[in-house]
Amino acid sequence: MIIKTAEFKKSSADLDQCPKDRIPEFAFIGRSNVGKSSLINLLTGNKKLARTSVSPGKTRLINHFLIDNSWYLVDLPGYGYAKTSKRSKEIFLRLINDYLLKREQLLCVFVLLDIRINPQHKDKSFINWLGINKIPFVLVFTKTDKLNQREINKSRKRYFDELMETWETLPRCFYTSTVHRSGRESILEFIGTLIDPEKQ
Numbered sequence: 669m670i671i672k673t674a675e676f677k678k679s680s681a682d683l684d685q686c687p688k689d690r691i692p693e694f695a696f697i698g699r700s701n702v703g704k705s706s707l708i709n710l711l712t713g714n715k716k717l718a719r720t721s722v723s724p725g726k727t728r729l730i731n732h733f734l735i736d737n738s739w740y741l742v743d744l745p746g747y748g749y750a751k752t753s754k755r756s757k758e759i760f761l762r763l764i765n766d767y768l769l770k771r772e773q774l775l776c777v778f779v780l781l782d783i784r785i786n787p788q789h790k791d792k793s794f795i796n797w798l799g800i801n802k803i804p805f806v807l808v809f810t811k812t813d814k815l816n817q818r819e820i821n822k823s824r825k826r827y828f829d830e831l832m833e834t835w836e837t838l839p840r841c842f843y844t845s846t847v848h849r850s851g852r853e854s855i856l857e858f859i860g861t862l863i864d865p866e867k868q
């Protein structure tokens with residue numbers, strides 16, 4: 669898929685504020701620092717899209733980016749902030765839950781995981797929650813340039829072994845590096861086939 673235009677549409681503090689047009693959406697989520705903004709910029713071919721339009725104060729909002737006037741790339745707030753109050757965690761969880769459970773045009777959630785980091789409780793419980801709630805998702809392992817192939821295989825196996833304790837099948841996985849600019853094509857291709865299954 670070739671992306672011609674990518675523009676910031678809006679930030680939303682709750683589901684009601686999200687864009688009303690019913691075009692397909694693909695949401696990206698992960699713990700802070702996983703490389704989400706870098707990946708969004710790589711996918712859209714716009715080096716500054718995710719960061720420039722999203723000031724630090726907006727990291728707890730849902731950000732919609734309109735791609736080629738035909739689908740939304742949705743930047744969800746990062747989970748796993750250690751230093752937030754219980755109250756703000758609750759607000760954050762309600763926002764995410766509401767969006768993920770009720771947004772009908774959401775076609776797939778991309779769960780970002782840093783390939784170097786062992787499976788974390790927060791990631792596993794989020795993945796399990798998606799599975800239990802039958803929300804379609806895939807995994808994206810980021811920062812693959814930081815490991816060699818043997819280490820990547822080891823890290824991947826660690827994740828798969830843990831997931832197989834709970835699930836019979838594994839979700840689809842992508843491997844990305846914004847340094848090597850890899851993984852972009854396969855993710856965009858995948859999005860393309862979900863938007864237009866005829867192209868599969």
Ligand code: GDP
Nearest residue numbers: 700701702703704705706810811844845846847
């Ligand atoms: P976010 O908090 O999830 O949006 O993460 P950022 O996109 O801001 O990235 C966090 C840090 O990881 C930054 O220093 C990035 O330059 C770095 N980073 C992101 N993706 C990659 C990658 O694929 N390879 C390497 N080596 N560094 C990356």
